[in-house]
Amino acid sequence: MAMGDDGTGTAVSRSDRDDDRHEDRAARHDDGAHDDRAARRDEAVRAAVEQGLLGPATPIVGLLDVTGIRESAARLRAAFEAVVAPGTPVLHAFAVKATPLVPVLRLLHEEGIGAEVASPGELALAQAAGVPPGRTVLDSPAKTPAELREALELGIAVNADNPQELARIDGLIGSAAGRSPLGLRVNPQVGGGAIEALSTATETSKFGVALRDEGARAWVVRAYAERPWLTRLHAHTGSQGVPLPLMARGVAETYALAEEINRHVGRRQVDTIDIGGGLPVNFASDATTPTYAQYARLLRETVPGLFDGRYGLVTEFGRSLLAKHGTVVARVEYAKSAGGRPVAVTHAGVQVATRTVYVPGAWPLRVAAYDAEGRPKQGPPVVQDVAGPACFAGDLLAEARPLPLLEQGDHVAALDTGAYYFAHHYAYNSLVRPAIHGFAPDGRGGVAFATVREEQSLAEVVAESGGAHAGSLTTLGASSRR
Numbered sequence: 001m002a003m004g005d006d007g008t009g010t011a012v013s014r015s016d017r018d019d020d021r022h023e024d025r026a027a028r029h030d031d032g033a034h035d036d037r038a039a040r041r042d043e044a045v046r047a048a049v050e051q052g053l054l055g056p057a058t059p060i061v062g063l064l065d066v067t068g069i070r071e072s073a074a075r076l077r078a079a080f081e082a083v084v085a086p087g088t089p090v091l092h093a094f095a096v097k098a099t100p101l102v103p104v105l106r107l108l109h110e111e112g113i114g115a116e117v118a119s120p121g122e123l124a125l126a127q128a129a130g131v132p133p134g135r136t137v138l139d140s141p142a143k144t145p146a147e148l149r150e151a152l153e154l155g156i157a158v159n160a161d162n163p164q165e166l167a168r169i170d171g172l173i174g175s176a177a178g179r180s181p182l183g184l185r186v187n188p189q190v191g192g193g194a195i196e197a198l199s200t201a202t203e204t205s206k207f208g209v210a211l212r213d214e215g216a217r218a219w220v221v222r223a224y225a226e227r228p229w230l231t232r233l234h235a236h237t238g239s240q241g242v243p244l245p246l247m248a249r250g251v252a253e254t255y256a257l258a259e260e261i262n263r264h265v266g267r268r269q270v271d272t273i274d275i276g277g278g279l280p281v282n283f284a285s286d287a288t289t290p291t292y293a294q295y296a297r298l299l300r301e302t303v304p305g306l307f308d309g310r311y312g313l314v315t316e317f318g319r320s321l322l323a324k325h326g327t328v329v330a331r332v333e334y335a336k337s338a339g340g341r342p343v344a345v346t347h348a349g350v351q352v353a354t355r356t357v358y359v360p361g362a363w364p365l366r367v368a369a370y371d372a373e374g375r376p377k378q379g380p381p382v383v384q385d386v387a388g389p390a391c392f393a394g395d396l397l398a399e400a401r402p403l404p405l406l407e408q409g410d411h412v413a414a415l416d417t418g419a420y421y422f423a424h425h426y427a428y429n430s431l432v433r434p435a436i437h438g439f440a441p442d443g444r445g446g447v448a449f450a451t452v453r454e455e456q457s458l459a460e461v462v463a464e465s466g467g468a469h470a471g472s473l474t475t476l477g478a479s480s481r482r
């Protein structure tokens, strides 16, 4: 496969790979379900073609595996239940940015998972899904006064990002009812992972209070001493590409700071630690690795004090809850050849896999080949390009990828795209947002689908592109031209 061995774009050493194999076995034990997942996906692709969700007039769809999402939510809950002291309050808040779709948030809410939001839009989605304020956490590095006021009025937990934001909260706290649990985000500066753009605990990351900067730690301790209502501490050390031990170190640093603050003020003022999200996802195979159980166990070994019942916990996982449960399926519109290399021109490209197309080294995706009926395509592997529909040469879902030779009318599936992919449409070439369907067994041996999001209409494309203001520029300044 023409992708990083571990699917994260990281160059992995041999011993890391041995670890992976070991983890793979552990994951199979913990996860058990990855073979089922591939089988469920194949059945869903077949059923989507059969039931006409995918066809010549609808050449691309997103599919979400409801069974898999429920399983991941259950595994997350079980992993932390297994390591915390009985009675410890734990809130798992799904990072809405990973999959900002209302039915997904409702499903997770039903599975006991809250919402971490980072913009007014994400808060609106969580509210539309029925996630109550008490199960919602607001982070974001650029909250406006109005956003802060609304969050405090609703009683949503807020993590302040920096001293200026804390000063804004100071000004609001008197007027608000004061139900919101409030915290401060710190950057433990433990270092970055394989993907610079997603490493939030580097020396110069834009997030939180940089703890190792001169005077910062003392400032944080003072800030808590002066504000008895500041009861939480928050850190999120990165997403995808940050190795587990580094994530655990970030949590350990945050815990040590909470202990220091509490010692300084002489009481358990910090009562909850928000450890963020960031569990990496394996994009190289169907195995779920690392698992929530592995991470929870590592945390308990690294930071035992965090699990002795003195602290409540908040987590903010995103990608690891949804990535492996989403599949983009697209028709091969044309199969051609250029410079001796076969090229399948499909309808899945930069609009649904933006990161992969622009930064293929960091974000390789597995691609599966299906025939015209949606059955797994057989045949000897042929090195070929899988191209998207956009009008620039780099719009490739996969370059020089060995797959059974794709023919016109076949289908390709971009796997593990349930987070940060088809829910993150990029409007290049005004390509329409594809429909997204959830799938689950229909109870009669088949597959049932439910609409998660409809395909964007051309009228919507026009409206969202200023259709209501067609003449606004030609008439601007018209009176002065006369």
Ligand SMILES: *Cc1c(COP(=O)(O)O)cnc(C)c1O
Pocket: 095, 097, 098, 116, 139, 236, 238, 239, 240, 276, 277, 278, 279, 316, 317, 318, 319, 320
């Ligand atoms: C993005 C983000 C998350 C989720 O990260 P994942 O890698 O998707 O788990 C959690 N917390 C914060 C503050 C974030 O910015």
